[in-house]
Amino acid sequence: xxxxxxxxxxxxxxxxxxxxxxxxxxxxxxxxxxxxxxxxxxxxxxxxxxxxxxxxxxxxxxxxxxxxxxxxxxxxxxxxxxxxxxxxxxxxxxxxxxxxxxxxxxxxxxxxxxx
Amino acid sequence: xxxxxxxxxxxxxxxxxxxxxxxxxxxxxxxxxxxxxxxxxxxxxxxxxxxxxxxxxxxxxxxxxxxxxxxxxxxxxxxxxxxxxxxxxxxxxxxxxxxxxxxxxxxxxxxxxx
Numbered sequence: 001x002x003x004x005x006x007x008x009x010x011x012x013x014x015x016x017x018x019x020x021x022x023x024x025x026x027x028x029x030x031x032x033x034x035x036x037x038x039x040x041x042x043x044x045x046x047x048x049x050x051x052x053x054x055x056x057x058x059x060x061x062x063x064x065x066x067x068x069x070x071x072x073x074x075x076x077x078x079x080x081x082x083x084x085x086x087x088x089x090x091x092x093x094x095x096x097x098x099x100x101x102x103x104x105x106x107x108x109x110x111x112x113x114x115x
Numbered sequence: 116x117x118x119x120x121x122x123x124x125x126x127x128x129x130x131x132x133x134x135x136x137x138x139x140x141x142x143x144x145x146x147x148x149x150x151x152x153x154x155x156x157x158x159x160x161x162x163x164x165x166x167x168x169x170x171x172x173x174x175x176x177x178x179x180x181x182x183x184x185x186x187x188x189x190x191x192x193x194x195x196x197x198x199x200x201x202x203x204x205x206x207x208x209x210x211x212x213x214x215x216x217x218x219x220x221x222x223x224x225x226x227x228x229x
Binding site: 009032034036042043044045046049051090094102103105106107108 | 119148150155156157158159160163173205207216217218219220221222223
């Protein structure tokens, strides 16, 4: 079984400030972890993912996330927020390997960027 | 390359009517998925198909059916729509076996059942 908890359904930051979106997961097997972004009235777009190897993962648009197994976390960060970052962000987990692949999403965090 | 297309973009439907949401991908991906997105609930898996000719139930399958006659198409049917099926529906696909394990999403269908 696997699940994802995103802390904070709504995060508001000022332009140029640090963005931190929190994600904790549970998984009975080593996980693959993903962050997706959804802009208004659009589908989901992959931001970054962790499968194996380096635990600090860099994605598009200056975002990065760090897989911390001991904390079962995969928080998303960006040093300096831009107005164009305003969107909803979803953390997701899937079991690594195996044939029974399913992606489980968190409930999402809406990021607002204030000028 | 179009990726994943969904039709219609939006639809208003009377309760009790039958409706099929269409999904087509041109990436030759083996696996396809249907999700519904509701405010505060994130995305929930309705049905999936690991390969043409096979389908499986997701987290919220009741009231929905799917078929996978070929690789490209994965229609979702509501046999008799109810207001609780008002939602935004997303189709997704994934190449398997794949080292990327990334799902690619369509633009969505906004469905309102009155």
